[in-house]
Amino acid sequence: MLILLFLCVVAGLLSLVVAIQFSATLRRITWNPPRDDGSTHEAKVSVVIPARDEEQDIAQALQSVLNQVGVDLEVVVINDHSSDRTGAIVDSLAATDSRLKILHNPALPPGWLGKCNAMQQAAALTSGDYLLFTDADVIHDPSSMVTALAEMGRSRLDFFSLFPRVDCLSVWENVLAPVFVGGMVQYATTGIEAGDSRDAVAAGAFMMVRSTAFRAVGGFEPIRSEMFDDVSLARLLKASGYRIGFRAAPQLLQVRLFKGNRHAFWGMTKNILEVLGGRLWLAPFVMLLPVFVFWTPLLAFAVGLIQGNRLLVAVAAFTYLIQYSLLWLGWRLFSFHPIKVLLFPLVAVVVASCLIRALYYQTFKGAVRWRGRTVRVRGLPPTQVEIISKSTLEES
Known part of the structure; x- marks a missing residue:
């Protein structure tokens, strides 16, 4: 019980750190x-x-x-x-x-x-x-x-x-809201317009x-x-x-x-390996991080209810509220549905699915998947691939 409470607090603190970073990012680019x-x-x-x-x-x-x-x-x-x-x-x-x-x-x-x-x-x-x-x-x-x-x-x-402004209409589009927040924090850094920094974003x-x-x-x-x-x-x-x-x-x-649920669910497959920066060994950590941050409060809340532990229920509910409120910081940029976005913890399923799919195409087909096309490539990672030829385009 104490371990679950501790993990829930850690998830909440991580969410607060991201909230602070996201708020600072928004101030920079507004x-x-x-x-x-x-x-x-x-x-x-x-x-x-x-x-x-x-x-x-x-x-x-x-x-x-x-x-x-x-x-x-x-x-x-x-x-x-x-x-x-x-x-x-x-x-x-x-x-x-x-x-x-x-x-x-x-x-x-x-x-x-x-x-x-x-x-x-x-x-x-x-x-x-x-x-x-x-x-x-x-x-x-x-x-x-x-x-x-x-x-x-x-x-x-x-x-x-x-x-x-990114308009999110379907359920899975709204579920992706944490991805938009994380991407903005990762790429829109303090150095993007500083001449002495290599950081850049577009x-x-x-x-x-x-x-x-x-x-x-x-x-x-x-x-x-x-x-x-x-x-x-x-x-x-x-x-x-x-x-x-x-x-x-x-x-x-x-x-x-994204143009609906299916497109939103699989839409990150093309670019998701870029997050790893060629370090494929990071894939398990990238998959597990949203599971830990977003699912720990849900598990703690359920266990707290079952065992009648009010402290655990309160901490879990507060952590989830922090995460939900974090999304509202970017409401002007990400136009989401206030009810559908409550399902944001499911983003862990999307991240894991897209990562596994991207790794499969790269490892077993030597390819990247984009806009309905499977483009055969040579070498790893995708940022360093060479397209063999147009004739090797393969639909799948």
Whole structure:
């Protein structure tokens, strides 16, 4: 009984530490951009949007890009071998707006992952002073780009990334709330904008970069096999001496990151091994940590009720309340359902399942899994893999 009480207290203290770190992170990245005053920016912005099987969101997202005010705009959409109506939808929009160009089914050279290749090929077709890389499911406020350009000028940035509001609708999307918190704490460190730190972070939802800087570092070519293409691009630019910035902008961008329960449950499979940093021996610890932190209070609460131990029940309930309250710190960034998110301890099941699946694909198939494709690779970890060839793409 005393051991269980002690473990519950430890879980609560760990949660408090994360809460403090998360609160500090939010203070660092919170941004209150000026209201749209109708100003314009003379620079030309080339928007690059990779899209694979995005028929559910592409029309609304693309229209929100075309509706931008105060900027000279060109847009290139890459239909990356979609199996749904993505290509047809984009073609129909291009027929009504001359600013929109379409690149269908780009060839995948050896050594490249699909998304990096798609963005690199599209970037080669652009002529803007700035490049904006954004995803095909992100909804932009009409002033998002001119506001970002103004901030880049004011802060003398070469690269500027905005984090959107993430809408969580289904049960498993809400269960993932602790993952969003943990990711923000891990990557949005105090050194991301410090010139003497190697730390850097970016969100693929919005990455604006000066074209000269992007081309000077070779674009995505040096990071062509990186699964974390957004963070890797930020690190590449920062290591090359360019100034980067990162802000939370829920008022300017929104996205439903996962499209339902199944997508949410398995959606981390592609990137989850990145958390290990190539140290696969950490996998058991990563799987067990959420079990310990989130399930210990539940076990303590149940045992306390059964044995009539009021102290154990109270400590367990207080620990769970701390963890639940921690999620509310980020409510502006992660729009979750207050009832569904109560199931957040189940995130341990998601983490373990995605880790096991990712390790299986890497160990037994020498592959990574992304967007319905199993891409065969050589070498470990995934951040250092080499794509054998396009012909080795295998559906499973």
